[in-house]
Each structure stands twice: as C-alpha cells, then as structure tokens.
Amino acid sequence: MFKQILTSIQILGSIALSSAIIYTAVWSAPIEAASNKLPDMGSSTSRTLSISQEQAIGDEYILGVRRYLPLIDDPLSIDYINHLGFRLVEQNPEAQDRRFYFFLIQDSTLNAFALPGGYIGTHTGLITAAENESELAAVMGHEIAHVTQRHLARRLELRNQLSFPTLASFIGAILIASQNPEAGVGMMATTQAGMQQALINHTRENEKEADRIGIQAMSRAGFDPGAVAAFFEKMQQSTRYLRKPPEFLMTHPVNQTRISDARARARNMPEPRNPDSLDFHLIKARLALSDERPNSKNYQENKKRLANKSLKSEVDQYFFALQSAINEDYKTAIDLLMQLYIGRQRNLIYLVSLAETYIQSGKPAKAIPFLESELKTTPTSYPLIMTYAKALIENEQPMAARAILLEHAYKKNAEPQIFKLLGKAQSMAGLVDEVHESQGQLLYSMGDLEGALAQFELALGQTSDDPYATTRIQAKIDQIQFILRERRYRK
Structure with a gap:
C-alpha cells in the first residue's frame, strides 16, 4: 500500500x-x-x-x-x-x-x-x-x-x-x-x-x-x-x-x-570548507539498521572484528554498538558508546544513543544526568527532549516528563510523536482528561480528522491545570469541523 x-x-x-x-x-x-x-x-x-x-x-x-x-x-x-x-x-x-x-x-x-x-x-x-x-x-x-x-x-x-x-x-x-x-x-x-x-x-x-x-x-x-x-x-x-x-x-x-x-x-565555485561530516555517516549507519535482525551474520562478523581489535573506525564502532543493543548485549553497547562519547562529548548522536541504550537496558536513571547536563546547553534540542522524557517515564517520573513535553509540544512544527509520548506521561500520572487532547493532537497531525475530533470533544471541558487548554481545544474542533464540511461539500 x-x-x-x-x-x-x-x-x-x-x-x-x-x-x-x-x-x-x-x-x-x-x-x-x-x-x-x-x-x-x-x-x-x-x-x-x-x-x-x-x-x-x-x-x-x-x-x-x-x-x-x-x-x-x-x-x-x-x-x-x-x-x-x-x-x-x-x-x-x-x-x-x-x-x-x-x-x-x-x-x-x-x-x-x-x-x-x-x-x-x-x-x-x-x-x-x-x-x-x-x-x-x-x-x-x-x-x-x-x-x-x-x-x-x-x-x-x-x-x-x-x-x-x-x-x-x-x-x-x-x-x-x-x-x-x-x-x-x-x-x-x-x-x-x-x-x-x-x-x-x-x-x-x-x-x-x-x-x-x-x-x-x-x-x-x-x-x-x-x-x-x-x-x-x-x-x-x-x-x-x-x-x-x-x-x-x-x-x-x-x-x-x-x-x-x-x-x-x-x-567556478570556491573550494569546499566542510564537504562531509561525521554526523552524516553516523545517521547513515543508524538508518541502515532499520532491517537489522538479532544475531545477523553481519553482527557476528563485527563481533569477531571487535574481539581482534580490527573494528577501528568510529562509524563501525557506533554501528556495532547499535547492533549489540539490538542483540541485548547492553554491556558491549554501553562500553562502546561511552568510549565514543568521552572522545567527543558534544556529539549529540553519541550522547542520545548512550542514553537510549541505558533506557533499553532498564537503567533509565543512569541516562538522566547526561541528558540534564546537555539540556542546560541546548534546551530546545528535539532528540534531547524526547530521550529525556522517555528516561523520566521509565524512571517513574511521569509528571516531570509531562512538564518538559508540554513546554515544547505546542510550538510550531512540533513532531507528532511528542504528543504520543505526552499522552503516555499523562496517562501514567493519572491525568486521563488530558490524554484525550494529546491523542487528538496526535491523530490530527497524522491525518485522522474524524478520530481527532472525537478525542477533542471528549477533552473539551475536562479538568486541566493548563489555562489555555479549553481555548486551544475549541479552536482545533472549529478547524476540523470546517475542513470536514469542505470535504462533504466537494464530494
């Protein structure tokens, strides 16, 4: 399809x-x-x-x-x-x-x-x-x-x-x-x-x-x-x-x-100053893992290369660290990522990958200090915000996760997944009324207007300590109803 x-x-x-x-x-x-x-x-x-x-x-x-x-x-x-x-x-x-x-x-x-x-x-x-x-x-x-x-x-x-x-x-x-x-x-x-x-x-x-x-x-x-x-x-x-x-x-x-x-x-153009970057190759490696399966042949080969110290490049080490996490060998993954992070402490990809691995291994508390330290320098970083919120949720701190997600969820061009994570934090915190709005925002951003409308109508008039919630929800209901009327008119 x-x-x-x-x-x-x-x-x-x-x-x-x-x-x-x-x-x-x-x-x-x-x-x-x-x-x-x-x-x-x-x-x-x-x-x-x-x-x-x-x-x-x-x-x-x-x-x-x-x-x-x-x-x-x-x-x-x-x-x-x-x-x-x-x-x-x-x-x-x-x-x-x-x-x-x-x-x-x-x-x-x-x-x-x-x-x-x-x-x-x-x-x-x-x-x-x-x-x-x-x-x-x-x-x-x-x-x-x-x-x-x-x-x-x-x-x-x-x-x-x-x-x-x-x-x-x-x-x-x-x-x-x-x-x-x-x-x-x-x-x-x-x-x-x-x-x-x-x-x-x-x-x-x-x-x-x-x-x-x-x-x-x-x-x-x-x-x-x-x-x-x-x-x-x-x-x-x-x-x-x-x-x-x-x-x-x-x-x-x-x-x-x-x-x-x-x-x-x-x-006829000047010599390039920055024609390539490490981040490009790290993201390329990350995307190449989309079809990776546990215990793959490539994983076994890289495991041997690590053992005989022939896994030398940063990109190869990063790739194998992600492979190790997929294979639940979290110790190897964390050791490699920590080594890479220490070598380049301002590299966001290494930091977030290390934090993600801590979370996957059931140790979210270890990820939180790294993320909090970097957030002081780059407080609007989308990967940091999302990973920090995930760590807080897994560490059973849903209200703290809710606070940081609400701070960024309603900014222009917010990614849909931020509302999915926000809904999870609200649900864990027992704020069921708020979950309807977050679910509505997620469904709307994903193109399901009828589903979004149903969620916003459930959210309207419900309890929330957000003073702008009712106004925001009603505006979204009006917008969706307008769109749906236009669609019916054009049929």
Whole structure:
C-alpha cells in the first residue's frame, strides 16, 4: 500500500509539482489561510498561487503524507535532516520568507521531493546510497530551490494544457487509492499515460533553474559543488542496465548535458570548507539498521572484528554498538558508546544513543544526568527532549516528563510523536482528561480528522491545570469541523 500511494505522489510531479489544483482536490480541504479559500478547480481567472495559498495546500497535504506513508520517527534522524536542510536554507537568499519542514520516508528507493509550503521529503535509500554529505546536500539544495523559485505556482499554467476530464479522473483515482489502493492504482494506470509526458516536458526548465540555485546554496554552505554532477553520474552508471531507473531519475531526467553544466558550474565555485561530516555517516549507519535482525551474520562478523581489535573506525564502532543493543548485549553497547562519547562529548548522536541504550537496558536513571547536563546547553534540542522524557517515564517520573513535553509540544512544527509520548506521561500520572487532547493532537497531525475530533470533544471541558487548554481545544474542533464540511461539500 505504501509503495502504491508513494508512486501516486511521485506521478503527480514529485519535485516539479504538477498543479496546485491537484493537491487541493486530493485532500479536499483548505486549512485556514488569509482568505480561508484556496483556488477553485473550475476557475481560470488566476494562474498563480499566493504564498499563503501554497502554504495552506501544503499544510493540508502533509496530513495525508503522514497518514499513508511510512515516515521515520527517530528523533536523531529527524534532527539531522532538519539541521542539514536549514543549513542550506540559510544560504538561499530567496528562502528567508518561507517556511520549511524536512521529513524522512522509510523507503529503500533513491528519491526526494518537494511539496507545497516548503515540505521536503527524503527517502532513507537516498541517504544510505550517498557516499558523503555533499551528495545528500546536492539533492536537498535542489529541492529547496524548487520551493523558493515557486515552481509549484508556475506549474498552474499547465492546467490549460491538460483536459479537465483527464485531470479529474486522475484526482479521483488518488482519492480512491487512499481508501482502496488496488482499485485506485488500477484507475490511475488508465489516466496517467497522457499526463506523464506533459508533466515531464513542462519541468525541464524548472530542473535547470533548481540545479543552478541549489548548487550556489550548497557551495555557500561549505559543501562540495562537484557532488551534484558526481551523484547524478554515479546513479546513471549504476542503473544503466536496469529495466527501470530509480524514481529520482524518473522525476529528475538527467542527461549528459545537464551533468556537464553542473560540472562547469562547480569549477567556478570556491573550494569546499566542510564537504562531509561525521554526523552524516553516523545517521547513515543508524538508518541502515532499520532491517537489522538479532544475531545477523553481519553482527557476528563485527563481533569477531571487535574481539581482534580490527573494528577501528568510529562509524563501525557506533554501528556495532547499535547492533549489540539490538542483540541485548547492553554491556558491549554501553562500553562502546561511552568510549565514543568521552572522545567527543558534544556529539549529540553519541550522547542520545548512550542514553537510549541505558533506557533499553532498564537503567533509565543512569541516562538522566547526561541528558540534564546537555539540556542546560541546548534546551530546545528535539532528540534531547524526547530521550529525556522517555528516561523520566521509565524512571517513574511521569509528571516531570509531562512538564518538559508540554513546554515544547505546542510550538510550531512540533513532531507528532511528542504528543504520543505526552499522552503516555499523562496517562501514567493519572491525568486521563488530558490524554484525550494529546491523542487528538496526535491523530490530527497524522491525518485522522474524524478520530481527532472525537478525542477533542471528549477533552473539551475536562479538568486541566493548563489555562489555555479549553481555548486551544475549541479552536482545533472549529478547524476540523470546517475542513470536514469542505470535504462533504466537494464530494
């Protein structure tokens, strides 16, 4: 199901998005924008979106993405991809007035895509395939450029080139796919062929512009601009004999001219200052463990390498520490992680991984001092907040966990998982009334609006020491009811 729906998203334009109208119709309900109204499908008077309209479409669309796609919820991986993304955003002059949100999809294929409103998704397969951080930055800089250059708004002109019946049929197929994947995908097969070529033909100029803007931003950020051509060329060569190229190459057509242009631009740019990082390789190792099974052959081989002292690199030691934790050899995992942490005490990945292992081994109290010390320096760190709250919960301190989670849960772009953990802390503390709101927030952020509404209605008027709870809950109820009314109206 995930593969089918993800394919549907990519057909719609993936990077150079096909049309804001498609996104409006797919999820069928605008979130509050300046005008509370998104472009009408039947209107031909406006050919471009305002930034607020584009943002509203993206805010609605991400709910569907969260509901139907397998997103990574690991705080360290989320934190890394956001730090990398915003490092590039800072170097794109046209990005300063835009919102961005970076997320990871558990998928082995090589792909990344931009959605309306600055939502940028990256497949884990793209990260594990990249040899260095500059290659990953090359792709992300390109995606950011698609947002800042307003390629979505420009693509609205395409609707005059596609027949309305074809477009409506394709939209209907995606709606069906969300409820009945096989039926929806079958319907898509009958309508996508005619749209596909028009979409691809219409994106080549956008791709060139995104290449140019993206390579400038990554160079300013200190990455190696030569990674753009190198990565495209590597993918092209590695898939030359495959019947079907990677999805990234299907949505980003690459030819020798484009590679040569990227290489020529790179030659005229400064030498890279920070082309790679340890954190990239640690996160890459972490993501590579997603399919790890206990007592794997690779684990046994690494165990022998540790014994004969041939497990020398930090990344290999970190990888084996995580493998050891999976195999419940917590002593080995903690010893290795402690050694790595002592060597680089400000490395967040080592610290959080060490704390996670203490928690997994049933010793959360040992993790708490490490986390509290680092939180004094970086009090807004998402991985620290989540790991600290987990340690407090496992140490039977739910009220302390509740306090730190409430401090951060209602900030802009809060991750859905913070509400899941908050609900657990509230439940352990016996604050059942509060659990309904947290569950409502989680369900809403995951796209289950009916479930969220039911939870918010249960929460309304219940006991809470939060003076803003009632106002906040009622506002969410009003918002969801508005969206659901719009959906019924559009059916």
